[in-house]
Amino acid sequence: MVTRDEADGLPEQAPYDRIIATCSVPRVPWAWTEQLTIGGTILVDVKPTTHAGNLALLHRYPDRLEGRFLDRWAAFMTMRHHGDTPPAAITAPQDDRPRTRTTAAPPSPWWDHRVVWLLARFHGLPTDVAVGMQLDPQTRQPTAATMSTPDGSTATIDLAPIDGRHRVTETGPTSLWDPVEHAHQAWLDHDRPDWPRLGLTITPHHQWLWIDEPHGPHQWSGVSI
Numbered sequence: 001m002v003t004r005d006e007a008d009g010l011p012e013q014a015p016y017d018r019i020i021a022t023c024s025v026p027r028v029p030w031a032w033t034e035q036l037t038i039g040g041t042i043l044v045d046v047k048p049t050t051h052a053g054n055l056a057l058l059h060r061y062p063d064r065l066e067g068r069f070l071d072r073w074a075a076f077m078t079m080r081h082h083g084d085t086p087p088a089a090i091t092a093p094q095d096d097r098p099r100t101r102t103t104a105a106p107p108s109p110w111w112d113h114r115v116v117w118l119l120a121r122f123h124g125l126p127t128d129v130a131v132g133m134q135l136d137p138q139t140r141q142p143t144a145a146t147m148s149t150p151d152g153s154t155a156t157i158d159l160a161p162i163d164g165r166h167r168v169t170e171t172g173p174t175s176l177w178d179p180v181e182h183a184h185q186a187w188l189d190h191d192r193p194d195w196p197r198l199g200l201t202i203t204p205h206h207q208w209l210w211i212d213e214p215h216g217p218h219q220w221s222g223v224s225i
Helices: 030-034 114-121 178-189
Strands: 016-025 036-049 052-061 064-069 099-103 130-135 142-148 154-158 166-171 198-202 207-211
Touching: 030 036, 036 064, 036 114, 052 114, 052 198, 114 178
Parallel strands: 016 036
Antiparallel strands: 036 052, 052 064, 064 198, 099 166, 130 142, 142 154, 154 166, 198 207
Protein backbone atom coordinates (compact mmCIF):
# COMPACT_ATOMS: atom_id res chain seq x y z
CA MET A 1 0.00 0.00 0.00
CA VAL A 2 1.43 3.33 -1.08
CA THR A 3 0.12 6.88 -0.57
CA ARG A 4 0.90 9.17 -3.51
CA ASP A 5 -0.55 10.98 -6.51
CA GLU A 6 -1.44 7.95 -8.58
CA ALA A 7 -1.53 9.88 -11.87
CA ASP A 8 2.17 8.94 -12.02
CA GLY A 9 1.46 5.26 -11.38
CA LEU A 10 3.91 3.10 -9.45
CA PRO A 11 6.92 2.74 -11.76
CA GLU A 12 9.18 1.05 -9.22
CA GLN A 13 6.93 -2.04 -9.24
CA ALA A 14 6.25 -2.06 -13.00
CA PRO A 15 5.54 -3.68 -15.38
CA TYR A 16 2.00 -4.84 -14.63
CA ASP A 17 -0.22 -7.32 -16.45
CA ARG A 18 -3.43 -5.77 -15.13
CA ILE A 19 -4.33 -2.36 -13.69
CA ILE A 20 -7.65 -1.47 -12.04
CA ALA A 21 -8.19 2.24 -11.39
CA THR A 22 -10.75 2.80 -8.63
CA CYS A 23 -11.21 6.48 -9.40
CA SER A 24 -12.48 8.32 -12.45
CA VAL A 25 -10.15 10.35 -14.66
CA PRO A 26 -10.90 12.89 -17.42
CA ARG A 27 -8.16 11.27 -19.52
CA VAL A 28 -6.01 8.17 -18.99
CA PRO A 29 -2.49 9.10 -17.80
CA TRP A 30 0.09 7.87 -20.30
CA ALA A 31 2.28 6.84 -17.38
CA TRP A 32 -0.16 4.00 -16.71
CA THR A 33 0.28 2.77 -20.29
CA GLU A 34 4.06 2.81 -20.01
CA GLN A 35 3.85 0.67 -16.86
CA LEU A 36 1.57 -1.94 -18.49
CA THR A 37 2.98 -4.96 -20.33
CA ILE A 38 2.29 -5.35 -24.05
CA GLY A 39 -0.94 -7.33 -24.18
CA GLY A 40 -1.91 -6.20 -20.69
CA THR A 41 -5.25 -4.62 -19.81
CA ILE A 42 -6.47 -1.72 -17.72
CA LEU A 43 -9.98 -1.15 -16.34
CA VAL A 44 -10.56 2.57 -15.83
CA ASP A 45 -13.50 4.91 -15.32
CA VAL A 46 -13.11 7.64 -17.97
CA LYS A 47 -15.30 10.69 -17.36
CA PRO A 48 -14.29 14.07 -18.87
CA THR A 49 -17.03 15.76 -16.82
CA THR A 50 -19.63 14.82 -14.19
CA HIS A 51 -21.32 11.47 -15.06
CA ALA A 52 -20.13 11.78 -18.70
CA GLY A 53 -18.42 8.47 -19.34
CA ASN A 54 -18.15 4.90 -18.11
CA LEU A 55 -15.80 2.05 -17.30
CA ALA A 56 -13.54 1.20 -20.24
CA LEU A 57 -11.54 -2.00 -20.70
CA LEU A 58 -8.40 -1.02 -22.60
CA HIS A 59 -5.66 -3.24 -24.06
CA ARG A 60 -1.99 -2.34 -24.38
CA TYR A 61 -0.44 -2.35 -27.84
CA PRO A 62 3.14 -1.29 -28.59
CA ASP A 63 2.08 2.26 -29.53
CA ARG A 64 -1.30 2.76 -27.81
CA LEU A 65 -4.07 1.76 -25.45
CA GLU A 66 -7.34 0.80 -27.10
CA GLY A 67 -10.64 -0.75 -26.11
CA ARG A 68 -14.34 -0.29 -25.52
CA PHE A 69 -16.65 0.88 -22.81
CA LEU A 70 -18.42 -1.79 -20.77
CA ASP A 71 -22.11 -2.50 -21.18
CA ARG A 72 -22.96 -1.80 -17.53
CA TRP A 73 -22.55 1.79 -16.37
CA ALA A 74 -20.59 2.40 -13.18
CA ALA A 75 -18.77 5.27 -11.50
CA PHE A 76 -15.95 6.06 -9.08
CA MET A 77 -15.06 9.30 -7.35
CA THR A 78 -12.92 11.67 -9.41
CA MET A 79 -9.15 11.50 -8.93
CA ARG A 80 -7.93 14.36 -6.77
CA HIS A 81 -4.47 15.86 -6.52
CA HIS A 82 -2.64 17.57 -3.67
CA GLY A 83 -3.08 21.32 -4.01
CA ASP A 84 -6.23 21.14 -6.14
CA THR A 85 -8.18 24.38 -5.97
CA PRO A 86 -11.87 24.22 -5.02
CA PRO A 87 -14.46 24.71 -7.78
CA ALA A 88 -15.11 28.29 -8.73
CA ALA A 89 -18.14 29.92 -7.15
CA ILE A 90 -21.12 30.52 -9.38
CA THR A 91 -21.47 34.18 -10.24
CA ALA A 92 -24.62 36.06 -11.12
CA PRO A 93 -24.90 36.62 -14.88
CA GLN A 94 -24.76 40.17 -16.21
CA ASP A 95 -27.80 39.46 -18.36
CA ASP A 96 -30.23 37.19 -16.51
CA ARG A 97 -33.18 37.64 -18.84
CA PRO A 98 -34.59 34.13 -19.40
CA ARG A 99 -34.60 32.56 -22.86
CA THR A 100 -37.34 29.96 -23.24
CA ARG A 101 -37.90 27.39 -25.98
CA THR A 102 -38.74 23.70 -26.33
CA THR A 103 -36.57 20.67 -27.01
CA ALA A 104 -36.94 17.03 -28.06
CA ALA A 105 -33.71 16.01 -26.27
CA PRO A 106 -34.00 14.01 -23.01
CA PRO A 107 -34.33 16.39 -20.04
CA SER A 108 -31.76 14.71 -17.75
CA PRO A 109 -29.25 12.82 -19.94
CA TRP A 110 -26.66 12.59 -17.15
CA TRP A 111 -28.96 10.01 -15.51
CA ASP A 112 -31.07 8.40 -18.23
CA HIS A 113 -29.20 8.99 -21.54
CA ARG A 114 -25.57 8.80 -20.47
CA VAL A 115 -24.15 8.14 -23.94
CA VAL A 116 -25.79 11.38 -25.09
CA TRP A 117 -24.29 13.13 -22.07
CA LEU A 118 -20.79 11.92 -23.01
CA LEU A 119 -21.26 13.00 -26.63
CA ALA A 120 -22.34 16.43 -25.40
CA ARG A 121 -18.79 16.93 -24.14
CA PHE A 122 -17.64 16.76 -27.76
CA HIS A 123 -20.25 19.30 -28.80
CA GLY A 124 -19.18 22.08 -26.43
CA LEU A 125 -20.45 21.03 -22.99
CA PRO A 126 -18.34 22.86 -20.35
CA THR A 127 -16.28 20.67 -18.02
CA ASP A 128 -17.42 22.56 -14.93
CA VAL A 129 -21.17 22.08 -15.39
CA ALA A 130 -23.17 21.11 -12.28
CA VAL A 131 -26.45 19.22 -12.58
CA GLY A 132 -29.40 18.78 -10.27
CA MET A 133 -33.16 18.74 -9.89
CA GLN A 134 -35.82 21.31 -9.06
CA LEU A 135 -38.47 20.02 -6.63
CA ASP A 136 -42.12 20.85 -6.22
CA PRO A 137 -42.36 22.68 -2.84
CA GLN A 138 -45.51 20.77 -1.88
CA THR A 139 -44.87 17.20 -3.03
CA ARG A 140 -41.04 17.35 -2.96
CA GLN A 141 -41.08 15.48 -6.26
CA PRO A 142 -38.73 16.55 -9.10
CA THR A 143 -40.32 18.80 -11.71
CA ALA A 144 -37.30 20.02 -13.69
CA ALA A 145 -33.66 19.19 -14.34
CA THR A 146 -31.09 21.95 -13.80
CA MET A 147 -27.64 22.81 -15.13
CA SER A 148 -25.30 25.61 -14.04
CA THR A 149 -21.73 26.80 -14.55
CA PRO A 150 -19.51 29.27 -12.64
CA ASP A 151 -19.99 31.98 -15.28
CA GLY A 152 -23.62 32.27 -14.14
CA SER A 153 -25.16 30.32 -17.01
CA THR A 154 -28.13 28.12 -16.12
CA ALA A 155 -30.59 25.82 -17.85
CA THR A 156 -33.85 24.48 -16.45
CA ILE A 157 -35.57 21.68 -18.36
CA ASP A 158 -39.12 20.69 -17.44
CA LEU A 159 -39.44 16.94 -16.91
CA ALA A 160 -43.09 16.72 -18.02
CA PRO A 161 -43.34 16.93 -21.82
CA ILE A 162 -46.01 18.79 -23.74
CA ASP A 163 -46.74 17.23 -27.13
CA GLY A 164 -43.50 15.24 -26.87
CA ARG A 165 -41.26 18.25 -26.16
CA HIS A 166 -39.80 19.73 -22.97
CA ARG A 167 -39.61 23.41 -22.08
CA VAL A 168 -36.07 24.78 -21.63
CA THR A 169 -35.31 28.06 -19.87
CA GLU A 170 -31.74 29.41 -20.01
CA THR A 171 -29.95 32.42 -18.53
CA GLY A 172 -26.40 33.71 -18.68
CA PRO A 173 -23.79 34.01 -21.43
CA THR A 174 -23.45 30.30 -22.33
CA SER A 175 -26.14 28.07 -23.78
CA LEU A 176 -25.77 24.87 -21.77
CA TRP A 177 -28.50 23.01 -23.62
CA ASP A 178 -27.23 23.46 -27.19
CA PRO A 179 -24.46 20.84 -26.73
CA VAL A 180 -27.01 18.35 -25.42
CA GLU A 181 -29.30 18.86 -28.39
CA HIS A 182 -26.43 18.47 -30.87
CA ALA A 183 -25.23 15.34 -29.07
CA HIS A 184 -28.72 13.87 -29.05
CA GLN A 185 -29.00 14.41 -32.79
CA ALA A 186 -25.58 12.79 -33.33
CA TRP A 187 -26.71 9.84 -31.22
CA LEU A 188 -29.83 9.46 -33.38
CA ASP A 189 -27.79 9.82 -36.58
CA HIS A 190 -25.57 6.91 -35.46
CA ASP A 191 -28.54 4.61 -34.75
CA ARG A 192 -28.66 5.17 -30.97
CA PRO A 193 -25.35 3.52 -29.98
CA ASP A 194 -25.03 2.00 -26.52
CA TRP A 195 -21.80 1.73 -24.56
CA PRO A 196 -20.28 -1.39 -26.22
CA ARG A 197 -20.27 0.41 -29.59
CA LEU A 198 -18.13 3.21 -28.14
CA GLY A 199 -14.40 2.94 -27.63
CA LEU A 200 -11.24 4.87 -26.85
CA THR A 201 -7.79 5.08 -28.37
CA ILE A 202 -4.99 6.57 -26.27
CA THR A 203 -1.52 7.53 -27.57
CA PRO A 204 1.21 9.61 -25.87
CA HIS A 205 -0.21 12.87 -27.22
CA HIS A 206 -3.83 12.23 -28.20
CA GLN A 207 -6.92 10.48 -26.89
CA TRP A 208 -10.13 10.13 -28.87
CA LEU A 209 -13.57 8.55 -28.81
CA TRP A 210 -14.92 6.41 -31.64
CA ILE A 211 -18.07 4.49 -32.58
CA ASP A 212 -17.89 0.91 -33.94
CA GLU A 213 -14.34 0.95 -35.35
CA PRO A 214 -11.15 2.59 -34.00
CA HIS A 215 -10.14 3.87 -37.44
CA GLY A 216 -13.62 4.30 -38.90
CA PRO A 217 -15.32 7.52 -39.96
CA HIS A 218 -17.03 8.25 -36.65
CA GLN A 219 -14.40 9.72 -34.33
CA TRP A 220 -14.25 12.65 -31.94
CA SER A 221 -11.19 14.36 -30.52
CA GLY A 222 -10.16 17.81 -29.46
CA VAL A 223 -11.36 17.62 -25.85
CA SER A 224 -9.73 16.21 -22.75
CA ILE A 225 -10.61 12.54 -22.83
